[in-house]
Amino acid sequence: MRIDDDRADERTDPVGPAGSVPPGRRGRLAPTSKDVARVAGVSQSTVSYVMSGKRPISEKTRRSVLEAIDQLTYEPNAGARALAGHRTNVVGLVVPFHNPEAASGLMAFAEEIAVIARGRDYDVLMLTAAEGPAGLVRVQRRAMCDAAIVMEITTDDPRAAIARELEMPVIFIGVPDDRDGLHCIDFDFETAGRLLVDELADAGCPEIAVLGWSEERVGLGINYVPRFRESARARAAERGVPLRWISAPHTRTGVEGYLDAALGPDGGPHPGLLTVHSPHDVGAALQQRALVPGRDLDVVSLCTDVEAQAQPVPPTAVSTQPRDVSRLAMAWMFDLLAGDVPAELRLVEARLTRRGSVRPSGS
CATH class of the missing domain: 3.40.50.2300 (Response regulator)
Incomplete structure (x- = not known):
């Protein structure tokens, strides 16, 4: 396999009578196993043995050869790669x-x-x-x-x-x-989003407030974030339940800010809470507010079973398994x-x- 198509011509550059490179082409020859051997300070056959695994090579020598390969960005031809197909386990x-x-x-x-x-x-x-x-x-x-x-x-x-x-x-x-x-x-993050929204909708929650992934996490573009988020939003719309997505750092301060935003002033009906990470900080913050899940409000989580069972009130949850x-x-x-x-x-x-x-x- 050739990784860098721009180097296709480099492997066939003609070499002059004395091994010189034609004018304008100097420095463009692709590295060879001979170059690898020179940089690693070993014989060309040793490079071949490292690539093929046909003879035992000391770890020190093998490392030297691999470092030279990496330094030179040497790419062995198809035959050498076939030899290199031995199992490393x-x-x-x-x-x-x-x-x-x-x-x-x-x-x-x-x-x-x-x-x-x-x-x-x-x-x-x-x-x-x-x-x-x-x-x-x-x-x-x-x-x-x-x-x-x-x-x-x-x-x-x-x-x-x-x-x-x-x-x-x-x-x-x-x-x-x-x-x-x-x-x-x-x-299956899509189904997980639907299951958790259904649980809160079935409980009669007037609204769902999601403690989503942090903005930093969202900014990385990790694939499961939009998969879960869009599925949960679509299901909430189907069920006629408003859904607020609140991104916050997964720290105690971030959780406190989420609860402030989600619960609002005292006296009104609480929304259902949906968390997408370990519920530990949420459980501790609710305890400080004298709110007990399952008694005062409804809480579900996307978390592992181990994380759920470690809480004073283990949340109804979908485990990411x-x-x-x-x-x-x-x-x-x-x-x-x-x-x-x-x-x-x-x-x-x-x-x-x-x-x-x-x-x-x-x-």
Whole structure:
């Protein structure tokens, strides 16, 4: 595979009698394995062995060769790539940690992926920098892993185009708008939005106030935010219930601001509250206001079962099921390594678990 089409002519530039480059063409020859060997301080055959895996190479030497490949942006030809197709028994997990909030929410996925990989005698290489397509290219060029699972998918994800071209299997946990030819798996955020709105509408809430993702999170373009938000808004419109979407940082101060905006002055009927992250701060803030979910107002949440059960009044919730998503992604990845599997979208079913945070209808 050729990543950079602008370099197509560079590989065939003629060389003069003494190895010179014709005038006007100097410096445009593509790097070769001989260049890699020179920079790494090894023989050309050693470079070949690192690429093919046909002979054991010390980790120090292998690292030197890979660093030289990266430095020179060397791209082996198709034959060399075929030799490099040996298994590394490593799966790459591309999971950019944009901020602490995002990192904490992603760890359940990463932990489950690591456990499953270990059970199949695989290791996990985590790539946490926001490198975009370059990160995927680097992983394949260095033959660092057999397959990659990519997270934090944006609606217009620049990694989608390169994922279609890579020779190693790539699975997206998330759904970009243009998903043709991609293997995508995710939780069904659309159905989750409808289930949570229905629960509050069925309880007779006069309004729904959503504690949405922070503006910073929204600004990243993560795909599930508009999927959930638009589904919830459409369902509220169908049910004839006004819905307010309030974006706030997921901090105690942010939650207090959300409740101030949602509840308003005392005395009026409270709206139903819908939160899209761990309900811990909301539960604590409501306690300070002497408000008890299921008695004084109705609260539902998009959160994991573990997060819900940790609250004084566990909320009725739809779990995002990060471990189920990870298990299915890994099973699919191993199927892809065993042979061709059609590209498609697979969604993990959304299910509502009723607890004690919503009052019976008419109470």
